[in-house]
Amino acid sequence: MTLKKIFIAFIMFFAMLGLSGSAFAKEAKKNVPEILKDVDAKVQLALNAIPSGNSQEIATLIKDISENASELSANYKFEFERDKVVLRLKKARDLAKKSDFAGTEQELKEVREAFAKLTNYL
Template sequence: MTFKKIFIASTLLVSILGFSSVTYAKEVHKTVPEVLKEVDAHMQAALDAIPSADSTKIATLIKEASQSASELSANYKFEFERDKVVLKLKKARELAKKSDFAAAEQELKEAREGFAGLTKFQ
């Protein structure tokens, strides 16, 4: 085979291998209400863990809520409001790490109300 044929064959092989099944796989997106339920469940678990006074467990549960909230996306205004509520989660996590559970609980409750109010921005 000539160099030109080898070059064309190898180029075709690379281009065919580039289109794997992952390319055609459909990414599964959760709906906003599903994600909001998941975030609410994480926040409720964190609120339930406050009486145990385990700062690392509470901070972990708040972090899980925050990570779930990052999946929320609808429009610019929705994301702007979501980011404001996520800041409350961040503050609650910092307070939980400092063992200020009363303030962390208050921030979690405010964040929970904020997430409940996000539905009007869809």
């Protein structure tokens, strides 16, 4: 092979590497309003579970809310505000583990309002 053919083969090889299957794959991502509805429903579920007095169940529900909230992504300001709300969720979870259900309920109500206000940053 001549040097020109080797060079062309080398260029073609790296060009083909750039066209991998993952470049054409669609990202299976829900849109932000859907996720916010799911998060709101889970917050309501956690609020409904408070009268039962099962701190472990409530903490698990709050953890699920945090995991759903981590899927929310729109822009820098939105994510900054989302992170503040997630910190409140962590506080609510800690209160639930300590069986402070009144504090947990108050935090969850504030979290619910804060998630509703996140739509202002879209």
